[in-house]
Amino acid sequence: MEPLTTAALEWAVASRGLESGVSGDAHIARPLPGGALFGVVDGLGHGPAAAAAAREAVRYLSAVEVEDPISVVRGCHERVRETRGVVLTLAWIDGTRDCMTWLGVGNVQGELLRAHADPRPRRETLDGRGGIVGRLLPPLHAGVLPIAPGDLLVLASD
Numbered sequence: 001m002e003p004l005t006t007a008a009l010e011w012a013v014a015s016r017g018l019e020s021g022v023s024g025d026a027h028i029a030r031p032l033p034g035g036a037l038f039g040v041v042d043g044l045g046h047g048p049a050a051a052a053a054a055r056e057a058v059r060y061l062s063a064v065e066v067e068d069p070i071s072v073v074r075g076c077h078e079r080v081r082e083t084r085g086v087v088l089t090l091a092w093i094d095g096t097r098d099c100m101t102w103l104g105v106g107n108v109q110g111e112l113l114r115a116h117a118d119p120r121p122r123r124e125t126l127d128g129r130g131g132i133v134g135r136l137l138p139p140l141h142a143g144v145l146p147i148a149p150g151d152l153l154v155l156a157s158d
Contacts, residue, residue, distance in 0.1 A: 009036050009093060024050025025157050026058045030066075032092070037066055039090040040108050042157040043083070044132065053083035057133065066092065069101050069142045077137045085134030089126060089155050093147065100153070103142040104128030108157045115150025 011029050024043030030036060041057045043050030060079040064072055069092055080086055087106020094101070102110060103126075110126030124145055131138035 009095075011036075011038065022047050022051050024054050026051075026054035027155075028058050028061050028090075030062060032066055034096040035093040037061065037090065037092050038153065038155060039088055040110075040155040040157045041086050041088045042106070042108055044085050044087070044135075049084050053080055053086050053134065056080050056083055057086045057088065061090070069103055070140045073103060073105065073133065073140055074137065077133045080134035083134055085132040087128075087131075087157075088133055089128060091153055091155065093153075098147055099144055100147045101142050101144050102126055103140060105131045105133050105138060105140070108155065110156075111154045112145060112147070113152040113154065114148070115152070116148060 013027050024046060026041045028037060028039045028041070039061060041054045043053035057076055057080050060076050061072070064075055066072060069090065073090070087108050089102065089104035089108040089110045091100055091102040091110065100112065104110060105128060108128060112124040114122050129138040129140065
């Protein structure tokens with residue numbers, strides 16, 4: 001099997017907002033040395049204030065040094081305190097170690113669907129922690145999973 005470090009990452013986004021045309025849902029797909037950061041952010045509520053909260057979180061996630069996922073989410077928590085707050089799921093792909101680190105806060109979902117059957121589970125589901133980034137941050141725990149070429153990561157917001 002081809003090592004992940006030589007394989008390309010492919011990604012896509014699909015969304016559909018309410019009739020108002022203003023959505024509090026946002027995403028991030030950021031290349032990093034040796035990998036990428038992917039995420040879904042959902043501003044609380046609907047309308048312009050929810051969209052502003054999500055945009056502020058994505059601005060932070062687009063610029064911050066990405067070393068420790070828990071520190072990144074804590075920094076995002078501080079950054080969006082003046083907004084309604086957000087819920088999010090983030091996944092750091094590390095192609096140099098063929099693994100993914102992920103964590104979630106609130107009602108956003110993540111699933112890793114494995115391309116090949118192994119002794120490991122074929123499907124992994126992210127169990128996000130209840131809370132709100134910017135309001136009530138729960139104790140954070142980042143999960144680390146091995147990944148391989150052909151695995152599919154799906155992140156979704158309501």
